[in-house]
Amino acid sequence: MASKKKKTTPEQLKYQQLQQKHELKRPVLKNCIKAFFVGGLICMICQAVSFFYIYYFNFTEQTAGNPTVATMVFFSMLLTGFGVYDRLGQFAGAGSAVPVTGFGNAVISAAIEHRTEGLVLGVGGNMFKLAGAVILFGVVSAFFVALIKTLLGVWGVL
Amino acid sequence: MKKIYISCTLVGFIFLASGCNPHARQEDSGMTLLKKTNSSPIQLSTMNSSKEVQDIKKDVSSLPEIYDVAVIKGKKDTLVVYKVKHLQRFRMKKIEKKLNTLLEKKYPDDKFSVSSDYKIFLEAERLRKKIKDAHVTKKKAEKELQSIIKLKDETT
Numbered sequence: 388m389a390s391k392k393k394k395t396t397p398e399q400l401k402y403q404q405l406q407q408k409h410e411l412k413r414p415v416l417k418n419c420i421k422a423f424f425v426g427g428l429i430c431m432i433c434q435a436v437s438f439f440y441i442y443y444f445n446f447t448e449q450t451a452g453n454p455t456v457a458t459m460v461f462f463s464m465l466l467t468g469f470g471v472y473d474r475l476g477q478f479a480g481a482g483s484a485v486p487v488t489g490f491g492n493a494v495i496s497a498a499i500e501h502r503t504e505g506l507v508l509g510v511g512g513n514m515f516k517l518a519g520a521v522i523l524f525g526v527v528s529a530f531f532v533a534l535i536k537t538l539l540g541v542w543g544v545l
Numbered sequence: 546m547k548k549i550y551i552s553c554t555l556v557g558f559i560f561l562a563s564g565c566n567p568h569a570r571q572e573d574s575g576m577t578l579l580k581k582t583n584s585s586p587i588q589l590s591t592m593n594s595s596k597e598v599q600d601i602k603k604d605v606s607s608l609p610e611i612y613d614v615a616v617i618k619g620k621k622d623t624l625v626v627y628k629v630k631h632l633q634r635f636r637m638k639k640i641e642k643k644l645n646t647l648l649e650k651k652y653p654d655d656k657f658s659v660s661s662d663y664k665i666f667l668e669a670e671r672l673r674k675k676i677k678d679a680h681v682t683k684k685k686a687e688k689e690l691q692s693i694i695k696l697k698d699e700t701t
Binding site: 438441442445446447449450451 | 578662663664665667696697699700701
């Protein structure tokens with residue numbers, strides 16, 4: 388960073404100063420509040436879906452997580468297809484991207500984007516462009532956590 | 546924007562109307578997940594005195610982290626289901642361990658199935674209601690109790 392600054396010409400520096408003067412300040416607190424409430428609302432809907440599975444089907448609190456996640460991903464895929472989730476994403480930012488619904492959005496939006504390139508190389512090849520990283524790191528971290536837990540169990544710590 | 550206001554008002558009215566339940570005072574297993582039920586313990590076998598189940602419920606309720614308890618005592622197994630206070634839910638495993646040791650110490654002859662799962666609580670409450678309304682025979686109730694215990698042990 389420092390070496391880059393050294394190379395900047397006086398005109399560039401002047402321009403940077405001018406840019407900083409006119410640059411709009413990001414409303415960080417406002418964005419955080421929006422993300423908090425929208426993320427919370429999504430989680431509340433997840434809880435309601437989870438209670439629905441507990442109440443009407445033979446799922447316990449522990450096992451209801453799987454169908455709940457599947458349902459929420461399905462909902463977010465539909466909303467992405469209808470163009471609603473994109474607007475929600477613009478409004479709430481991380482609030483809509485961090486919950487599991489953001490995963491569904493990442494999958495389907497990539498699929499829609501590359502639809503013109505064909506079904507196999509376009510949709511198939513690019514569908515997990517972003518979500519692939521989530522799955523990979525999720526699986527790898529789950530493996531290591533399970534390994535640590537097993538070892539601690541064998542050693543009698545847990 | 547107008548549509549959003551209309552839909553918000555509609556949802557608000559639905560919530561308000563759902564509060565006006567004419568049978569609110571009646572026992573309803575539908576609200577088990579959200580409200581404290583404080584149900585009386587059930588004993589399926591006639592061999593032991595009913596005082597024992599009352600004692601089990603009293604002992605479990607004495608834990609400060611627990612706010613609602615349901616006890617169903619079958620021929621061999623005793624199902625103890627409880628709800629943990631919200632902020633204490635971080636220590637669920639410790640509470641379960643504490644409860645297990647307390648029950649094993651006080652009632653060494655009984656075989657306990659302890660759970661804090663809402664589903665098990667709901668099913669126990671449904672079974673209690675069925676027994677109370679005399680919708681099931683003792684034999685069928687025992688069978689249902691066994692299926693609840695089996696459901697409790699399911700992990701996937």
